[in-house]
Amino acid sequence: MMIKKITSLLLALSLFACSEDNFLQEEPIGELSPEQILAPENIEGVITSTYSVLNGQIDEASNAYNSPASNWSFGDVLSDDAYKGGGGTGDQNGIHQLEIYNTDPSILDVQRKWLALYEGVKRANQSIRLLNRSQQFDETLKAQRIGEMRFLRGHFYFELKKIYNKIPYIDESAEQIEDYYVSNTSLSSEQLWQKIEEDFATAFETLPESQEEPARPSKWAAKAYLAKTYLYQEKWQEASNAADEVINSGVYSLMDNFRDVFLPENDNGSEIIFAVQHSINDGSPSNYNGSIGDRLAAPGGPMYPQYGFHRPSQNLVNAFKTDENGLPLLDNVEVREDDNLDVRIDHTLARPGIPYLDLGINYDASWARDLATYGPYGTKKRMVSANSIHYLQVWPYVNALNYYVIRYADLLLWKAEAAIELGDLESGRSYINQVRARAMNSETVKNLEGTADAANYQMSTYDNPFTSYEDAIEALRTERRLEFAQEGHRFFDLVRWGIAAQVINNYLEVEKTRRSHLSGASFTQGKHEYMPIPQSQIDLGRELIEQNDGY
Numbered sequence: 001m002m003i004k005k006i007t008s009l010l011l012a013l014s015l016f017a018c019s020e021d022n023f024l025q026e027e028p029i030g031e032l033s034p035e036q037i038l039a040p041e042n043i044e045g046v047i048t049s050t051y052s053v054l055n056g057q058i059d060e061a062s063n064a065y066n067s068p069a070s071n072w073s074f075g076d077v078l079s080d081d082a083y084k085g086g087g088g089t090g091d092q093n094g095i096h097q098l099e100i101y102n103t104d105p106s107i108l109d110v111q112r113k114w115l116a117l118y119e120g121v122k123r124a125n126q127s128i129r130l131l132n133r134s135q136q137f138d139e140t141l142k143a144q145r146i147g148e149m150r151f152l153r154g155h156f157y158f159e160l161k162k163i164y165n166k167i168p169y170i171d172e173s174a175e176q177i178e179d180y181y182v183s184n185t186s187l188s189s190e191q192l193w194q195k196i197e198e199d200f201a202t203a204f205e206t207l208p209e210s211q212e213e214p215a216r217p218s219k220w221a222a223k224a225y226l227a228k229t230y231l232y233q234e235k236w237q238e239a240s241n242a243a244d245e246v247i248n249s250g251v252y253s254l255m256d257n258f259r260d261v262f263l264p265e266n267d268n269g270s271e272i273i274f275a276v277q278h279s280i281n282d283g284s285p286s287n288y289n290g291s292i293g294d295r296l297a298a299p300g301g302p303m304y305p306q307y308g309f310h311r312p313s314q315n316l317v318n319a320f321k322t323d324e325n326g327l328p329l330l331d332n333v334e335v336r337e338d339d340n341l342d343v344r345i346d347h348t349l350a351r352p353g354i355p356y357l358d359l360g361i362n363y364d365a366s367w368a369r370d371l372a373t374y375g376p377y378g379t380k381k382r383m384v385s386a387n388s389i390h391y392l393q394v395w396p397y398v399n400a401l402n403y404y405v406i407r408y409a410d411l412l413l414w415k416a417e418a419a420i421e422l423g424d425l426e427s428g429r430s431y432i433n434q435v436r437a438r439a440m441n442s443e444t445v446k447n448l449e450g451t452a453d454a455a456n457y458q459m460s461t462y463d464n465p466f467t468s469y470e471d472a473i474e475a476l477r478t479e480r481r482l483e484f485a486q487e488g489h490r491f492f493d494l495v496r497w498g499i500a501a502q503v504i505n506n507y508l509e510v511e512k513t514r515r516s517h518l519s520g521a522s523f524t525q526g527k528h529e530y531m532p533i534p535q536s537q538i539d540l541g542r543e544l545i546e547q548n549d550g551y
Contacts, residue, residue: 038133038134038136040136040137043127043145044145046123047145047148047149050124052289054277055292056113056292057116060288062295065294065309066108067109067113068294070294070382070487071163072297072486073310074113074163075487075489075491075492076486076488077098077099078098078491079504080503080504081315081481082312082486083313083374083515084096084311084374085296085309086296086308088370088373089373089517099517099518099521100517100520101523102520105538105551113163114534114537115534118160120152120153120155121160124153125170127145127149128153128172129175132172143206147202147222148217150200150203151199151200151221154225157195158196162232166189166533166548167192168182168183168544169186170182171195183545184533185546193232196229200222201222204223204226220245220252221274223242224246224406227246227414231417231496234421236422239414239415239418240418243415244415246273246411247415252271252273252408254270254412255270258344259442262401263384264388264402267402268402271408272402273405273407274404274405275405276402276403277289277402278398278403280390281392287396287398290392290399292396292398294310295397300367301364301366304386306367306369307369311374311375312378312486313511314334314515315507318331318335319485322458323340324340326440326458327462328482341457341458343439343444344442346380347381347442348485348486349381349485350379352364352365355447355454359385359386362448373515374515379486380486382401382403383399384399384400409435412435413431413435415427415431416430417473417476420469420472420473420476426465426466428472429466432476436459436460436462439482500529501529504523505522524550527549527551528550532548533546
């Protein structure tokens with residue numbers, strides 16, 4: 001999506017700072033007459049600007065890694081899956097403070113993520129207002145575009161809710177300055193979720209079953225997001241029903257090979273339900289339409305810059321071990337050369353002695369920046385080959401691989417989880433096995449000569465019925481971890497399952513013996529499940545904004 005940078009005068013939410021917005025039209029909105037601003041082509045520009053902030057880029061700076069769409073710092077580094085990485089604890093020290101749960105409301109990442117998400121809310125609301133006022137906009141297309149904006153607003157608020165919990169809710173009815181001074185406790189948690197549900201439900205009713213432009217959500221994407229919203233509230237039957245509708249639509253399917261899901265040429269394929277679109281060499285300033293939020297993940301070595309952030313934890317590496325039956329072992333003992341392994345391990349993360357993508361070379365521990373602090377492993381799943389036309393070989397070293405907000409494997413495991421919680425363990429096993437079978441039958445990573453597997457890959461499905469809820473839910477939770485490792489979901493899963501403190505403190509007890517940078521880390525139940533409200537918002541909020549518990 002090619003966006004031209006111009007200065008705009010959209011109405012800003014008073015709770016946070018304004019930023020430069022991107023539109024398609026050449027002329028600043030502040031200089032347009034009321035008739036001009038309601039022209040369809042100008043409204044389409046405002047709509048495009050709403051899509052443009054999905055990647056976390058809000059101010060034409062290169063540090064969208066402090067507000068990444070992928071949530072690598074919030075969803076992975078805060079969990080048992082990843083270390084911050086980089087050049088030691090002082091490099092992006094705010095993320096290090098998150099990693100050791102020394103979180104405070106002044107950390108840049110805490111503030112920028114809030115600003116990026118509310119910028120999206122602001123633009124969605126502005127788009128809806130303009131659409132409702134326009135007499136020139138085609139009525140059928142108007143309903144569709146409102147559905148798109150309701151979907152995006154639902155997405156931005158979903159992210160805000162899962163990260164910050166207590167948030168101010170502002171919709172398109174706010175027009176005067178006073179309308180933007182809203183308490184973050186005026187709506188209960190249940191009421192906030194209801195608002196988010198309403199956006200996705202409206203989007204489902206008004207969106208088409210498919211879109212010519214893949215960046216735009218479809219009816220089924222809205223229903224899938226609604227299933228996720230139900231899941232986060234433990235509305236198991238509603239989540240199950242919504243997942244069924246999407247599954248039965250026949251629109252989506254798992255790709256045959258796990259690795260193929262993460263190739264840019266397969267973006268928006270059969271498995272992708274909704275994605276943040278990335279592109280390079282498209283005429284945008286500084287290639288900021290690329291994977292700007294993840295640009296620090298580059299692993300080093302002879303063909304990438306050595307940023308070295310978003311590094312897999314030893315605990316995550318160990319989680320890919322399998323037993324003699326090909327099922328998860330979960331002993332947290334360090335992987336040895338002859339261990340049985342899940343096929344996904346060497347598609348997900350970089351290990352010494354294993355070929356790195358299609359570069360024709362093995363990943364080496366020397367690639368790892370600050371090896372002594374963060375260990376030898378690197379990121380891989382969402383890196384694009386340096387040989388690919390979809391990778392930018394010059395600064396800012398971004399790629400065109402989309403970030404997948406929801407993929408079909410997500411939906412299958414949500415269905416499995418809901419089934420298990422409703423007491424249908426057998427259906428849960430069936431859906432878990434669909435995801436495992438795809439991984440099990442995927443192409444394996446080969447040695448450089450291509451003559452043999454690069455490691456001892458051994459996987460199987462769960463062939464015997466689960467004997468208890470505990471066995472079933474452990475299998476489900478393990479499968480989500482392995483399937484979605486390094487995709488920014490793990491921490492939020494632990495929180496919604498109510499086991500974050502237990503899992504993370506158990507993880508830290510062992511991981512501190514491996515990685516000294518975690519020595520001061522401790523997770524406090526009832527506090528660290530959510531980020532603090534940025535201090536700047538409390539200062540601006542006329543005493544309407546209440547800080548989260550523990551901060």
